[in-house]
Amino acid sequence: MFKIAIDAGHGYNTPGKRTPDGSMREWEFNSAVATLVQDELQNYEGVETLRVDDPTGKTDVPLKTRTDKANAWKADVYVSIHANAAGSGWNSAEGIETYVYTSKPKEAMTLAANVQNRLIRETGRKNRGVKTADFHVLRETHMTAILVECGFMTNKEEATLLKSDSYRKKVATAIVAGIAETYNLKIKTKPAPASSSAAKKSDKLYRVQVGAFANLENAEQLAEELKKKGYPAVIV
Numbered sequence: 430m431f432k433i434a435i436d437a438g439h440g441y442n443t444p445g446k447r448t449p450d451g452s453m454r455e456w457e458f459n460s461a462v463a464t465l466v467q468d469e470l471q472n473y474e475g476v477e478t479l480r481v482d483d484p485t486g487k488t489d490v491p492l493k494t495r496t497d498k499a500n501a502w503k504a505d506v507y508v509s510i511h512a513n514a515a516g517s518g519w520n521s522a523e524g525i526e527t528y529v530y531t532s533k534p535k536e537a538m539t540l541a542a543n544v545q546n547r548l549i550r551e552t553g554r555k556n557r558g559v560k561t562a563d564f565h566v567l568r569e570t571h572m573t574a575i576l577v578e579c580g581f582m583t584n585k586e587e588a589t590l591l592k593s594d595s596y597r598k599k600v601a602t603a604i605v606a607g608i609a610e611t612y613n614l615k616i617k618t619k620p621a622p623a624s625s626s627a628a629k630k631s632d633k634l635y636r637v638q639v640g641a642f643a644n645l646e647n648a649e650q651l652a653e654e655l656k657k658k659g660y661p662a663v664i665v
């Protein structure tokens with residue numbers, strides 16, 4: 430199994446971690462995205478997930494407990510989900526950034542770049558790039574670890590997005606797509622309907638083609654669209 434530890438940063442009552450007007454706690458965003466990421470990862474073969482935060486939000490699980498849990502479970506990947514803040518009042522800082530540990534582990538750099546690119550492509554927000562930081566969850570995890578900051582709670586426009594279900598879904602889809610791309614995860618194939626006796630008798634496979642592109646990126650975009658709708662699209 431490919432094991433993915435998912436960490437929704439903080440807890441519901443963590444002091445300070447909220448929009449300046451108090452209309453959203455950071456944990457609400459982090460947790461909603463974490464749940465969506467877990468759900469979407471169920472569509473892939475051979476993937477197991479574990480939440481290392483408290484999914485009820487009641488406690489802000491200490492960072493050491495979170496990383497101990499992921500290490501003991503022998504996770505392959507650790508993804509920490511956050512929303513950003515610049516100071517405590519409204520301001521113009523904006524965009525999305527992804528962090529890896531200061532030593533720039535090669536695999537984490539690849540995963541971070543893929544997730545960051547997907548986040549920017551999916552949301553259209555400002556690209557602040559892949560950065561390094563000496564964060565506990567990046568330093569103390571024994572597996573490839575990244576931390577995503579998915580927009581600023583202190584930016585009015587981004588705060589509105591962070592509160593919306595559609596933006597949360599885009600962020601989750603991008604995180605999952607970045608992981609799937611990095612580790613070549615395969616979408617589960619849906620079993621053929623039992624009543625389809627004709628399909629059982631014939632060994633012939635009929636392929637459905639929906640487009641052909643000279644440009645790989647265009648092909649990837651259409652494949653993503655199809656995957657979002659639940660079709661196991663492949664590029665050949």
Ligand SMILES: [Zn+2]
Nearest residue numbers: 438455511512
């Ligand atoms: Zn945070």
